[in-house]
Amino acid sequence: MLGIIGAMRVETDALKAMVENATYKMISGVEFVSGIISGKEVVIAQCGIGKVFAALCAQTMILSYKVDEIINVGVAGSLSPRVGLLDFALSDAVVEHDMDTSPLGDPVGLISGINKVFLPASPALCDRVEHAAKAMGKTCVRGVIASGDQFIGDSERKARIVKNFDAIACDMEGAAIGHVCYVNEIPFTVLRSISDNASEEAGAMEYPTLCEHAAKQSQELIRRLFN
Numbered sequence: 001m002l003g004i005i006g007a008m009r010v011e012t013d014a015l016k017a018m019v020e021n022a023t024y025k026m027i028s029g030v031e032f033v034s035g036i037i038s039g040k041e042v043v044i045a046q047c048g049i050g051k052v053f054a055a056l057c058a059q060t061m062i063l064s065y066k067v068d069e070i071i072n073v074g075v076a077g078s079l080s081p082r083v084g085l086l087d088f089a090l091s092d093a094v095v096e097h098d099m100d101t102s103p104l105g106d107p108v109g110l111i112s113g114i115n116k117v118f119l120p121a122s123p124a125l126c127d128r129v130e131h132a133a134k135a136m137g138k139t140c141v142r143g144v145i146a147s148g149d150q151f152i153g154d155s156e157r158k159a160r161i162v163k164n165f166d167a168i169a170c171d172m173e174g175a176a177i178g179h180v181c182y183v184n185e186i187p188f189t190v191l192r193s194i195s196d197n198a199s200e201e202a203g204a205m206e207y208p209t210l211c212e213h214a215a216k217q218s219q220e221l222i223r224r225l226f227n
Helices: 009-017 051-065 123-135 155-165 174-184 202-226
Strands: 002-006 020-027 030-037 040-046 069-078 088-096 140-147 169-171 188-196
Touching: 002 009, 002 051, 009 040, 009 069, 009 202, 020 051, 030 051, 040 051, 051 069, 051 174, 069 123, 069 174, 069 202, 088 123, 088 174, 088 202, 123 140, 123 188, 123 202, 140 155, 140 174, 169 188, 174 188, 188 202
Parallel strands: 002 040, 002 069, 069 188, 088 140, 140 169
Antiparallel strands: 020 030, 030 040, 069 169, 088 188
């Protein structure tokens, strides 16, 4: 079974509508929709915004639905000139950019307990998603996606994340889902359609204008992945 998680309704509603023989279940305040898309078993959930909601949703999905792999879909800010507005960013790895125990001598981003900064996504799953993106005729750049409980909308914070992690995009959920998948040994990837450039224009102009379009684009890619 494939699990799909998005943070907002605009990132998941069209996918939920595709599910045949749908079963709905509320667990810990999250609605899980399970059923069939194009002959494949799937469960889809809108987790809510931020790392805690994302982790809660991913762990519940793994325990309750025994998923074989998880794709986190949605929108993100670009951190790289290689990834333009409405391009796709795809995670080869994820990192929690706001994880910081460096005063203790640790590298910025180190996750205590597993002692890793970068959590690797599934190469095979990434290949499948990238193939679907190219079938759409869209640019799809693979690299590190950085997550934190912050909407990045200024050049200084953007530059700091790039310097520390050489990331190509930033969001608020992907690395938390990757963290849960990593400790549960579940293959995962994070797919992001770029809604803004994570700079001063992001919150006032780019994100409000492009968020819905970017979200629909990521859902269209998942639809093509099933087909």
